[in-house]
Amino acid sequence: xxxxxxxxxxxxxxFCIIPIVSILMIHHLTLTDxxxxxxxxxxxxxxxxxxxxxxxxxxxxxxxxxxxxxxxAIYFDDTEDDSTLRYMxxxxxxxxxxxxxxRFFKASDFTEDNAVCVVGKGKVDETYKKGDDTYCNPxxxxxxxxxxxxxxxxxxxxxxxxxxxxxxxxxxxxIFTFDFFDISVPDERxxxxxxxxxxxxxxxxxxxxxxxxxxxxMPQVFSARWFICLLAACFLCLLLIxxxxxxxxxxxxxIHRLVGASKKNIAVLIVCKxxxxxxxxxVVGFVYCHIIYPAYFASLISGYLISxxxxxxxLIWSIFYILRTPxxxxxx
Numbered sequence: 001x002x003x004x005x006x007x008x009x010x011x012x013x014x015f016c017i018i019p020i021v022s023i024l025m026i027h028h029l030t031l032t033d034x035x036x037x038x039x040x041x042x043x044x045x046x047x048x049x050x051x052x053x054x055x056x057x058x059x060x061x062x063x064x065x066x067x068x069x070x071x072x073a074i075y076f077d078d079t080e081d082d083s084t085l086r087y088m089x090x091x092x093x094x095x096x097x098x099x100x101x102x103r104f105f106k107a108s109d110f111t112e113d114n115a116v117c118v119v120g121k122g123k124v125d126e127t128y129k130k131g132d133d134t135y136c137n138p139x140x141x142x143x144x145x146x147x148x149x150x151x152x153x154x155x156x157x158x159x160x161x162x163x164x165x166x167x168x169x170x171x172x173x174x175i176f177t178f179d180f181f182d183i184s185v186p187d188e189r190x191x192x193x194x195x196x197x198x199x200x201x202x203x204x205x206x207x208x209x210x211x212x213x214x215x216x217x218m219p220q221v222f223s224a225r226w227f228i229c230l231l232a233a234c235f236l237c238l239l240l241i242x243x244x245x246x247x248x249x250x251x252x253x254x255i256h257r258l259v260g261a262s263k264k265n266i267a268v269l270i271v272c273k274x275x276x277x278x279x280x281x282x283v284v285g286f287v288y289c290h291i292i293y294p295a296y297f298a299s300l301i302s303g304y305l306i307s308x309x310x311x312x313x314x315l316i317w318s319i320f321y322i323l324r325t326p327x328x329x330x331x332x
Contacts, residue, residue, distance in 0.1 A: 007245045008277065014241055015281030018234045019304065020288055025230060043095050044073065044179035046186035049207040051175055052197065058089075058170050062110070064196045065091040070189060071181040076165065076173045078139070083123070085138050087165040087173075093181065097157070102147030105164065109146075115167040117143035121150030122158035136161065141168070175207065235310065242274075246318045249273070253322055267319045274315060278307075 055061055065072045073090035089110050097104050100121055109116055117136055119127060127136045127145050134145040138161050149157045180189050190206050197204040253266055261269075282304060 007248050011241050011245050012277050014238045016284045019285040044181040045184045046180045048178045048186045048190035051205050051207050053203040055202045062089045064193050068192045073179040075177040083159045085161050087163050087168050089165040098151040100148045100150040110166050112166045115143045116146050116164050118147040118162040120158040120160045
């Protein structure tokens with residue numbers, strides 16, 4: 001009985017470890033990819049820098065992102081010494097950034113009357129409390145701080161302040177960066193943006209455009225290779241422990257067969273026991289992910305869906321293996 005308990009606990013631990021390791025590795029890959037892209041000022045698969053003139057409001061600029069199909073972001077950077085004030089807007093989804101406190105922008109945050117910002121951890125000393133909220137005044141206007149960016153070690157993100165572009169006055173700005181998150185070749189998308197602005201009477205021209213260099217470096221190649229090896233090792237460990245768990249279950253299930261339990265009841269018992277372990281591990285992974293890495297909850301669900309394929313195959317093998325084993329052989 002002690003062996004069964006030990007094996008069950010070990011099986012439960014492995015089921016808990018796999019999603020946690022997967023989330024940590026996905027977190028590492030995402031941050032590595034993000035931080036490597038930050039050096040070039042863009043975070044998408046490709047980017048274009050446009051010179052835009054003769055626009056009346058910031059809304060004239062951001063409306064193009066809704067009119068042109070795809071996932072995009074627009075930035076205007078005001079850099080002074082080692083500090084960067086980035087006015088930004090995105091239309092749908094954005095990449096995951098490392099947060100020390102609070103959260104990053106959501107698409108719903110971008111309204112003209114919502115003066116909010118996200119500061120890097122190196123800019124926290126420039127913030128101040130006002131009632132229950134924290135504020136920052138990087139350009140002469142007061143913005144409410146909704147989050148603090150920062151990784152464990154020092155990065156270029158530490159000296160950034162991200163501001164809701166729609167709430168700012170950018171009439172004198174002329175050079176804007178457009179981030180494209182769904183295409184690796186920016187030429188056609190940049191032309192679509194220019195055509196939209198031209199139709200609105202706004203003058204726009206391409207200054208430069210490029211695919212993200214980081215698409216070909218470590219995050220997608222080397223780290224991904226180690227991630228696959230680590231995941232394969234975890235599943236191999238899970239398989240070996242699961243087989244050992246089944247071996248320990250054989251005697252108990254043989255007793256059920258001796259007292260008249262049908263094959264259907266035995267199969268249901270095997271499935272229920274194994275799924276109980278899986279469900280407990282899911283709860284542990286759910287709590288861990290929700291508290292520590294809420295942005296990766298979708299990855300947790302995807303990981304468990306992949307695990308279900310493994311579980312189905314293993315359970316089918318377990319049922320046939322146990323039911324085909326003679327009772328006499330098990331009792332000996």
